[in-house]
Amino acid sequence: MVRYMHIHKQRDAALDDLFAIMARNGVAHQAAMNVMSELYGGRQNWPFTEKDVKSMNAEQAREEKDVDLEKLFQFFRECKTSNEYFYFDVDFDPKTKVLRSIFWSHASQRDEYKDFGDVITFDTTHKTNRKNMPLGMFVGPNNNLKNVSFGQALLRDETTKSFKWLFESFKSCMGGHQPYVILTDEDAAMKEAIRTVFDKSQHRNCRWHITRAWEYKLDKLYIQHKDKNLKERLESLINYPVGPTQFEEEWNKLVHECEIADNPAINALWEKRKSWIATYFKGMYCDRMTSTQRSESQNRVLKDGYVNNTTTLQTFAKRVLDSLQHTDHMDAGLFCMHIIRAFTHLQVGPRGDTEQLRMLKLLPKLMRLGKAESKTDRAYAETVRHLDRITPRIELLQATEVDSSMHPTNSIGVESGELQAVDTIQNVDAVASTLDCSAAVVETNEN
Template identity: 40%
Template sequence: MEFIGAMQDSRVPQHCIMDYVSEMHGGPENVLVTARHEEPLDKEGKIISIFWSHANAVTFDTTHKTNLYDKPLCMLVGANHHLQCAMFGFALLGDETVETFEWVFSAFKTCMGGEGPKVMLTDQDPAMPVALRKFFPNTIHKLCLWHVQNRFIKFLNELYVRFEEEDFKSQFQSTMHHPLTVREFETAWAMMLDKFHLHDDVTMKNLYEIREEWIPAFFKQDYCEVMVSTQRSESMNKLVKSAHVDENTPLHEFAK
């Protein structure tokens, strides 16, 4: 292991290390490699995904290119009672399918004693809510406000430019963030559509149809610790990338 570690520190490609070790032992079938039974394996016995945890509202997000294998790293990030970031768990994923997310949530649920978070914020990945409903049926699923807007940003920018003099952007942002009740939001949204004649606009219709999943006013009764987006996850992603790992980090160093 010290020899392998020295080669990895010297940036010897992983496949070269495996070829050399296999030759030392007379074939890959003779190389002793063990894995925890909880981790999913492929047909060749290689680990597909890895979950680990340091352990009310949790954000769940993934980031890419954090290691030599170009695999997604997902982070389960929440906040303590001082509104400081709290890390609940990590998972290095083989892919982002429903099955993989189900495995992540299953592992997270096990290490949390069978309990689930009250609220979970995610981006609009279609696989996440499917897995979430299966393992945390009582958890409130909330879409990240930033991701929702970003999905429609091309069309929103067109509206911002078209109604720049009327300052549509400010009214749109105010309608999203400021209403304290659902009724206030509905009233403000209707007034905005009337003012800018946007009743038939496809983008506004699409945003309105999923309003209960991302507009803060619909979550006032739920304690979300002032989180309306997965920004905490994004901040932790940046910290991990800038201070700990990069795209050239081998797995053994990544784990450390």
């Protein structure tokens, strides 16, 4: 009972720091208490109480709230000092000087936009920060059809004025370059802002958002006209259209055949057809996208693993950077696999082979591009494509899967569980010396 007495409460600074770290990273209070229980061998051994921890977290939250903006801008200044191509823009109320909106884009995101910014999606989500500011993200696919984000913003609201400011900031950040196609939901304020700012872009609406509003009525129609295969025929018409003229003819033919011309769902889809059906976007590069799923997916990644509705603004900005670095880390692992695969081909290929000579030229180039952090540019992608052509059948085996009796002396050996290639050739030291990959260490054992 003495731990409830103020004079007997003992909590050193290191423990306070641990609680603060867990709170900033979204660890629930009960989960934090469970951690302390493990550390102390039971709650009865705590030199503090749960109320002490709650009071401390509340006090730290108040302190962070008072200096949140100051720390946010300090973090942005540090990013700018670290890389001059970091960009951020802030919208303040001219009278009250209250923060309204903020947009920022890291140097890597701006570089991604140069390569993959032809088609983008934009969507907003909520409950990502303590100030309840909607989060908007510009997202697109890279050359591997993976999500890449080009910039993010926290907005005061979702009005036309706020969207105009954001889109102007985004366009200025990207040197005035507008995307060819931008996909969004049917938000009227967003539509007006896009029409004004992205005047050279084609605005396309999300198919899922349009059809979801009429999902119930469409399901009833499908059941009523099951004998005429209405669902299959309508979806086939939408998914695999021909030209606009023939599409409209086939649509009207199907509608009259099933006698559903007066159905509100069919009429609504028809009236909006030019904003979402693929036939009206023929000739435009849309990268196979018909919805804002990429933006929503990116938003979900942040909300699930990095931020929540208690996250401060400065912590939010840091978590966005953490997510980008996580993606780069995963891509770096893939980059190392390309290197290992190419190096393996050098080991197992026959001497004097034409493909091996090409590999000797391509591998140093791939290494230079990787070290120069150019893994997103077209030169890197083109080099990897050539390597994949040369080494389509090379497989990396686990050491436990290799029969050592087949090659008792000529093997590139590593410890059990590491990647291993079978057989070697001479004179590959020049290439091996350029291999600087932390994912695996390959040693050559010569006879």
